[in-house]
Amino acid sequence: MKIAFVTPWYGPDIPGGAEAEARQIIAHLHNAGYEVEVLTTCIRDFFAPWEKNYHKPGVEIVQGIPVYRFAVTPRDKIAFDSVNQKLMLGKRVTLAEEEIFANEMFRSPDLLNYIQSHCQDYLFFFIPYVFPSTYFGSQICPQHSIIIPCLHNEAYAYMELFQSVISNVNTLVFNVPSEQALAEKIYGPRQGQQRRVIGLGVNTDFVGDAARFRQKHRLNEPFMLYAGRRAAGKNVPLLLRYWAQYAQENHRDAKLVLIGPGEVPIPPTAVPHIVDLGFVPQQDKYDAYAAADVFCMPSVNESFSIVTMEAWLAETPVLVHGRCQVTRDHCRFSNGGLYFNNYPEFAHTLDYLFTHPAEARQMGRNGRAYVLQNYQWPDIIAKYTQIITRIRAEVEGQS
Known part of the structure; x- marks a missing residue:
C-alpha cells in the first residue's frame, strides 16, 4: 500500500508553512524507503488564481517523487470571495455559505475521482485541513485517511462542515500539544480515532553567514x-x-x-x-x-x-x-x-x-x-512509521 500526500498545490519552491511541511515529510518518508506519491491540482500556488491550470495535467517526477496533477474547473469566484471575506473578518457564516466556501474555492473532480478509484491502493495524508482537496478527498475513504490539519484558532476552524470531516478520518496528526488541545476544544473527542502530536522535523544542517x-x-x-x-x-x-x-x-x-x-x-x-x-x-x-x-x-x-x-x-x-x-x-x-x-x-x-x-x-x-x-527528523519519521504500520495492519485485518 503506497503513501499519497494530497495537497492543494505542490512544487519545490512554492511558499507557505504547510506547503514546506508537506515537502519535507514527503522527502524524509521517501528517503526512509516508503513509496510516496503526491496528488494535487494544476494550480501554481496559494497566490495564483485558483481557477487557472498553471501546470499541465498528468504525472511528473519532482525531486524523485511522482507528482500527479489534476485539472481544476471553473468556479464562482465572486460567491467564494463574499463568504471568505466574512470569515477573514472573524465572522460566523451560515451552513449554506459554508457550502459555497467549500464548493467555490477550487474544484478538481478528476482529483476526487482518482482518490475514489484508488482507495485501496493508498494511505492518504491530507494537508492542511481548510482546502477542498482535504474536505472532499478525506471523505472518500476515511479509514485510509490521515489529516495533518495545521489547525489555527480562526473562523475557518469553527465551520460546521469541518466537524464531521475532522472527526471521521482514521487519524489526526498535530504539530504541537496546543494544536491538539484546540482540536479537542472545537471538535470534541472521537472514540476510536487516533490523535497524535508528532511535530515537524527541521533541517538542522544549514549554516548562515x-x-x-x-x-x-x-x-x-x-x-x-x-x-x-x-x-x-x-x-x-x-x-x-x-x-x-x-x-x-x-x-x-x-x-x-x-x-x-x-x-x-x-x-x-x-x-x-x-x-x-x-x-x-x-x-x-x-x-x-x-x-x-x-x-x-x-x-x-x-x-x-x-x-x-x-x-x-x-x-x-x-x-x-x-x-x-x-x-x-x-x-x-x-x-x-x-x-x-x-x-x-x-x-x-x-x-x-x-x-x-x-x-x-x-x-x-x-x-x-x-x-x-x-524536532530532529529521525525521531519525527519514527513516529510516522508507527502510524503507517498501525493503519496498514488495520486494513489487512479487515480484508
Whole structure:
C-alpha cells in the first residue's frame, strides 16, 4: 500500500508553512524507503488564481517523487470571495455559505475521482485541513485517511462542515500539544480515532553567514527580521504599523528586513526604516537568520512555525505575538524569546532585545537547544512509521 500526500498545490519552491511541511515529510518518508506519491491540482500556488491550470495535467517526477496533477474547473469566484471575506473578518457564516466556501474555492473532480478509484491502493495524508482537496478527498475513504490539519484558532476552524470531516478520518496528526488541545476544544473527542502530536522535523544542517548577508545588502545597523508570506493572515500589516510607530518614537538606527512573497502596503513613515528583499534564495534566508538581532513572527495563526525554528537554529532570539498559543508556548518552553500583546509591549521587548545583546544571544542559544532536542527528523519519521504500520495492519485485518 503506497503513501499519497494530497495537497492543494505542490512544487519545490512554492511558499507557505504547510506547503514546506508537506515537502519535507514527503522527502524524509521517501528517503526512509516508503513509496510516496503526491496528488494535487494544476494550480501554481496559494497566490495564483485558483481557477487557472498553471501546470499541465498528468504525472511528473519532482525531486524523485511522482507528482500527479489534476485539472481544476471553473468556479464562482465572486460567491467564494463574499463568504471568505466574512470569515477573514472573524465572522460566523451560515451552513449554506459554508457550502459555497467549500464548493467555490477550487474544484478538481478528476482529483476526487482518482482518490475514489484508488482507495485501496493508498494511505492518504491530507494537508492542511481548510482546502477542498482535504474536505472532499478525506471523505472518500476515511479509514485510509490521515489529516495533518495545521489547525489555527480562526473562523475557518469553527465551520460546521469541518466537524464531521475532522472527526471521521482514521487519524489526526498535530504539530504541537496546543494544536491538539484546540482540536479537542472545537471538535470534541472521537472514540476510536487516533490523535497524535508528532511535530515537524527541521533541517538542522544549514549554516548562515551573517557577515555575507550584511555586506551583500549593505546593512550595518541592528535589524529585526521577518521571513514569510506578506499577508493579512500572517498579521504583517500589524507588524508594519508597529514598526512605523517604533521607528518614529525611537531614535535607534534600526531596520526591519522583510523576506518573502506577497504584497502588503508599507506605511510611508516606515519606508526609510525597512529593507524589503522579497523572495530570496534559501541560502540568503539562512544568512539573514544569522545576521538578524531578532526575528519577529507576528502571526496569531501558527500551527508550528518553521521559520521560528530556523531562526533559533541560527541562535537568534524571537519575538512573537502573545495571542498565538503555539509560538508563545515555544518561547515559554525554550526560554528562547519574548512575546507581546500590544504596541507598548512590542516596543518594550524590542528595546530590551536590542540593548541586551548578551541576554538576547543566550535566548537564541536556548532556542537552538530546544529545536535540537525536540524536532530532529529521525525521531519525527519514527513516529510516522508507527502510524503507517498501525493503519496498514488495520486494513489487512479487515480484508
